[in-house]
Amino acid sequence: MSTTLEPTDRTRIRRGRNRAVADRTELHALLADALVAHLGVTVGDHPVVLPTAFAVDADGPDEGGTLYVHGSVGARWLQEAGDATVCVTVTELDGLVAGRSAFHHSMNYRSAVVIGRARVVTDPAERQHALDLIVDHMIPGRSATLRPSTRKELAATAVLAVPLHEASMKARAGGPVDEPEDVAAGIWGGHLPLTRVVGAPVVDHQTPAEVAVPDDVRARALHRA
Amino acid sequence: MSTTLEPTDRTRIRRGRNRAVADRTELHALLADALVAHLGVTVGDHPVVLPTAFAVDADGPDEGGTLYVHGSVGARWLQEAGDATVCVTVTELDGLVAGRSAFHHSMNYRSAVVIGRARVVTDPAERQHALDLIVDHMIPGRSATLRPSTRKELAATAVLAVPLHEASMKARAGGPVDEPEDVAAGIWGGHLPLTRVVGAPVVDHQTPAEVAVPDDVRARALHRA
Numbered sequence: 489m490s491t492t493l494e495p496t497d498r499t500r501i502r503r504g505r506n507r508a509v510a511d512r513t514e515l516h517a518l519l520a521d522a523l524v525a526h527l528g529v530t531v532g533d534h535p536v537v538l539p540t541a542f543a544v545d546a547d548g549p550d551e552g553g554t555l556y557v558h559g560s561v562g563a564r565w566l567q568e569a570g571d572a573t574v575c576v577t578v579t580e581l582d583g584l585v586a587g588r589s590a591f592h593h594s595m596n597y598r599s600a601v602v603i604g605r606a607r608v609v610t611d612p613a614e615r616q617h618a619l620d621l622i623v624d625h626m627i628p629g630r631s632a633t634l635r636p637s638t639r640k641e642l643a644a645t646a647v648l649a650v651p652l653h654e655a656s657m658k659a660r661a662g663g664p665v666d667e668p669e670d671v672a673a674g675i676w677g678g679h680l681p682l683t684r685v686v687g688a689p690v691v692d693h694q695t696p697a698e699v700a701v702p703d704d705v706r707a708r709a710l711h712r713a
Numbered sequence: 714m715s716t717t718l719e720p721t722d723r724t725r726i727r728r729g730r731n732r733a734v735a736d737r738t739e740l741h742a743l744l745a746d747a748l749v750a751h752l753g754v755t756v757g758d759h760p761v762v763l764p765t766a767f768a769v770d771a772d773g774p775d776e777g778g779t780l781y782v783h784g785s786v787g788a789r790w791l792q793e794a795g796d797a798t799v800c801v802t803v804t805e806l807d808g809l810v811a812g813r814s815a816f817h818h819s820m821n822y823r824s825a826v827v828i829g830r831a832r833v834v835t836d837p838a839e840r841q842h843a844l845d846l847i848v849d850h851m852i853p854g855r856s857a858t859l860r861p862s863t864r865k866e867l868a869a870t871a872v873l874a875v876p877l878h879e880a881s882m883k884a885r886a887g888g889p890v891d892e893p894e895d896v897a898a899g900i901w902g903g904h905l906p907l908t909r910v911v912g913a914p915v916v917d918h919q920t921p922a923e924v925a926v927p928d929d930v931r932a933r934a935l936h937r938a
Contacts, residue, residue, distance in 0.1 A: 498759070506763040523820070523907075524806055526751035534723070534751035534798035535760035539824050569795045573759035581749055585913070586930050590848050590859050591866040595748070599764050619865035623815050627905075634815050635895070641816040663917035671862070671919045676927050678920065680852075680934055681912035682748075689811070692888030702901050705811050709905055 498603045499656040515657050517597045519544045519555070519581055523626065527557060528575040529565050529606075538565055542576070543621035544652070549614070552653030555602060556609070556618040561646045567650055570608040577601050578652050583682050587664035588675040596679060602652055609647040618647045629704040653702040686710075717809060723828045723879060736934040740882050742821045744769045746779070746805055748851065752782060752833075753789050753800040763790055767801070768846035769877070777878030780827060781834070781843040786871045795833040796874055800873050802826050808907050812889035813900040823884045841886070843872045854929040897914055911935075 525542040528535050540557045548554025555576055559566045573687030619642075620631035637645075640673050664677045671677070686709050689701045750767040753760050765782045770862055773779025784791045808821030834840050844867075845856035862870075889902045896902070911934050914926045 494808040498757075498761075502728065523809070524804060526750075526753075526762050526764075526802055526804070528753040528762035528800070529762050532723075534828060535755050535762075535800045535901070536723075536828070537751050537753035537760070537800045538826065539751075539802060539804040539822065541820060544805050554875075561934070573832050575753070575760045575762045577751055577762040577763040577764060579749060579751070581909075583747070584851050584911075584933070586852060586855070586927075588859075589866070590844055590856060590862050591870070593848050593851060593855075595766060595851070597749075597764065601761070601763065603761070604760060609853060619815055623818050626818060626820070627811060629717075630811070630818075631815060633735050636812075637815050641814070645816070658859065661916065674921050674924060676916065676920050676924045676930070678914050678916040678926075678930070683910050683912065684806075685908050685910050686809075687906035687908065689773055689903050689905055690888065691901065694888075694891070695901050699899060699901045701903075705901070705903070705905065708809070 491598075491656065499601055499654045506558060510633060514659070515600050515652070515655055516544065516546060518580060518600055518657065519567040519578060522578045525555070526556065526579070527565070527569070528576045528577070529569045530572065531565065531568050536565055539620055541626065542578075543618065543625040544618070545621060548649065550607070550649055550651035550653070552651055552655065555652055556621060556647055558619060558622055558645055558647045558648070561644055565683070566646045566648060569606040571611065572606055573603065574606045575601060575603050581680045583662050584680045586678055588670035588673070588677045592664045592666045594660060594664065596660050596662070598657070600655055600657045602650060602655045604651040604654050608650040609649050611688050615642065615647050618649070619645065627704050627708045633704060716923055726854070739884070740825050740877070740880055741769065741771060741803060742883065743825055744803060747803045749784065750780070750795070751802045751804070752790070753802070754794045755797065756793050758791065766847055766851065767803075768843065768850040770842070770846055773874065775829075775832070775874055775876035777876055777880065780875045780877055781846060781872055782875070783844060783847055783872045786869055788871070791871045791873060794831040797831060798828065799831045799875060800826060800828050802894055806907055807886065809905040810889050811903055811905065813891040813895035813902045817889045817891050819885060819889065821885050823882070825880055825882045826882045827875060828842070829876040829879050832874045834874050840867065840872050843874070845871065851930050852933045855930070858927060858929060899934070
């Protein structure tokens with residue numbers, strides 16, 4: 489796999505090229521941090537954008553690696569997405585930038601846009617692998633601690649694969665980039681960092697009192713989301 | 714404005730109707746909490762989904778109220794979106810749900826899908842109002858503390874309005890909904906809450922040492938993002 493992103497005409501960054509990120513390791517770092525993807529599918533004559541859990545197999549069967557999403561087999565967007573060109577966008581918000589003018593207010597973020605032909609995953613082994621990856625992306629190590637999925641559960645779940653080949657990434661960090669005259673006027677400028685925090689595990693009312701929080705859940709709570 | 718959401722065929726929730734939210738005040742609460750929207754636009758023969766700052770005017774000129782986004786006048790997605798049907802999706806992730814099986818792993822979230830014809834805002838007063846709302850959505854009260862935008866800054870900025878009329882909302886909260894046999898097996902089940910935290914303001918190196926953090930920036934840092 490190439491270590492750089494190779495934008496095509498569809499993913500080439502036109503505006504704000506100073507924010508373009510060309511390193512494939514940064515793409516994978518973002519995809520590892522983020523928990524939700526926004527999947528765009530054309531339904532009829534307009535786009536529909538839906539939030540979805542996802543996972544990545546950098547060594548997956550698609551060019552550039554594979555991004556997996558899953559959903560109900562009855563979901564219309566999954567039916568529409570099969571064999572269609574979709575867009576998967578993953579964004580992490582890192583801060584609010586308080587510029588010295590309205591124009592220079594901004595946000596700190598990392599964002600990846602992936603465009604590719606969605607493939608409905610039919611191979612049972614790849615489907616199982618993808619579903620394990622999605623659970624482990626939420627809570628690392630968890631899939632190995634759970635009972636096997638039943639045939640009925642697997643039959644109810646559709647898995648889509650999107651190649652990571654056509655991807656572009658943008659990122660912004662730090663404080664404002666202001667007009668010289670606003671800086672010279674001695675106005676305050678800076679930014680507010682944003683972080684996502686995982687709280688302590690909340691046990692449900694159906695868990696017997698003597699059952700301890702599993703190690704994987706406990707470990708997840710100790711890490712930044 | 715109606716106090717309930719009025720899904721059309723395009724925004725009607727087909728799957729997971731138990732997660733549908735029909736109260737327009739909950740839509741506005743989500744739009745007040747969220748900082749980023751994902752805008753889907755058809756470019757050529759496929760959807761493109763881009764993250765963007767946004768703001769809402771519940772009493773705006775469009776049916777159901779108006780959601781505003783802005784961008785560079787040169788941005789291709791903004792050019793494509795004008796007068797086209799777009800999808801704006803806003804998602805807040807509230808937790809990770811550790812079910813007793815892979816199938817019942819889930820996420821807690823609030824998500825709104827808005828579909829509508831995007832209108833390029835040309836009226837100078839509405840443009841200025843929209844840009845003020847976008848700055849104030851990031852940091853409440855901030856626009857009133859900044860110098861007026863210059864003619865050049867305004868000319869470089871495009872503003873799109875999307876009616877909030879066609880909107881649907883889904884939400885999930887709490888612990889897993891597991892199979893009775895997995896519950897009977899005495900397996901731990903629960904969830905991990907996720908919250909976004911605003912850190913202390915970071916002053917930039919161009920701010921004179923004697924200039925205090927503005928009240929609006931300080932107040933923003935004290936609130937949950």
